[in-house]
């Protein structure tokens with residue numbers, strides 16, 4: 001007779017599904033307490049299942065406890081976590097069919113399997129010759145079968161109705177844990193998707209203004225602390241209103257998407273960011289670039305947009321789409337690293353590029369308080 005510590009208070013004829021453990025349920029409660037939403041989120045399902053079987057073997061007098069999970073089709077066992085105080089024979093049981101073993105029988109029938117004498121059961125797969133009895137319970141949540149809980153004992157009298165009821169309750173809790181883990185995973189995936197959507201520009205697929213503002217503030221703080229340079233490029237389509245008017249907004253949208261892809265190609269560094277700043281204006285944040293490097297990138301970007309030869313029949317600049325680029329670089333040791341000052345510097349440069357003819361690159365030089373690079 002197993003000694004769970006609550007035998008004296010146990011009603012032997014009690015139905016198996018309702019373990020009543022007056023005053024003695026601490027050990028079962030400890031097993032059940034291994035499952036919580038916090039533990040599932042922090043450690044993941046596999047770790048929680050492992051803690052359950054460890055706790056079963058440590059706190060209840062069983063020799064082997066294992067949880068075996070089914071695939072979605074419920075035709076194969078695909079994962080097993082186990083614990084034991086006796087060794088198990090090396091068996092390649094990582095994946096096996098439900099036609100095999102007592103666990104398979106349990107999964108096929110959906111009913112608990114109680115084997116008082118394992119030697120007499122043709123389906124029993126021996127892991128240790130000392131095992132005498134086994135109890136295998138379906139793990140389900142509502143109508144869905146997730147796997148089985150397999151308990152083995154060296155005592156053939158072990159699985160009384162009371163003992164079975166305890167393991168039924170544990171299997172029930174595991175079913176809930178698996179369901180909860182799925183819900184948590186689905187919730188996390190949905191949250192990830194939402195976070196992603198809230199920082200991506202719907203039209204172009206690059207970062208949106210919100211993400212840009214966050215990153216700009218972050219980079220400004222980092223560079224204020226660590227020094228180094230921080231380059232900002234504002235890229236604005238020339239005569240975009242006329243393009244929309246001539247070829248329609250849908251065509252304009254497609255041109256913006258292509259422009260965003262080109263900008264994205266120039267944001268190859270780990271901390272670089274290409275974003276849609278608003279309307280037909282995009283921004284490139286390039287930490288660690290000197291003024292000369294930033295100007296060279298801006299010029300290559302400008303040239304690449306021309307090479308793309310997106311038709312613009314009504315532009316006053318060229319028969320294809322062009323961009324003007326304003327550059328500002330907060331160099332090492334310069335005190336101009338606030339987002340507002342970076343934006344204002346790049347904006348001044350962009351304005352100069354526009355008024356000096358468009359389709360050109362200009363840079364605002366803070367030290368000299370003048371624009372460079374945009375020939376008049």
Ligand SMILES: Nc1nc2c(ncn2[C@@H]2O[C@H](COP(=O)(O)OP(=O)(O)OP(=O)(O)O)[C@@H](O)[C@H]2O)c(=O)[nH]1
Pocket residue numbers: 203236237238239240241242244248249250251252253256278279280354358
């Ligand atoms: N197709 C399309 N057009 C947009 C979108 N967002 C803003 N625009 C248009 O972009 C145009 C920007 O016009 P302006 O700010 O006058 O600039 P511009 O015509 O490019 O003139 P310059 O910048 O001075 O060369 C406006 O006509 C907006 O309607 C968008 O998502 N799709």
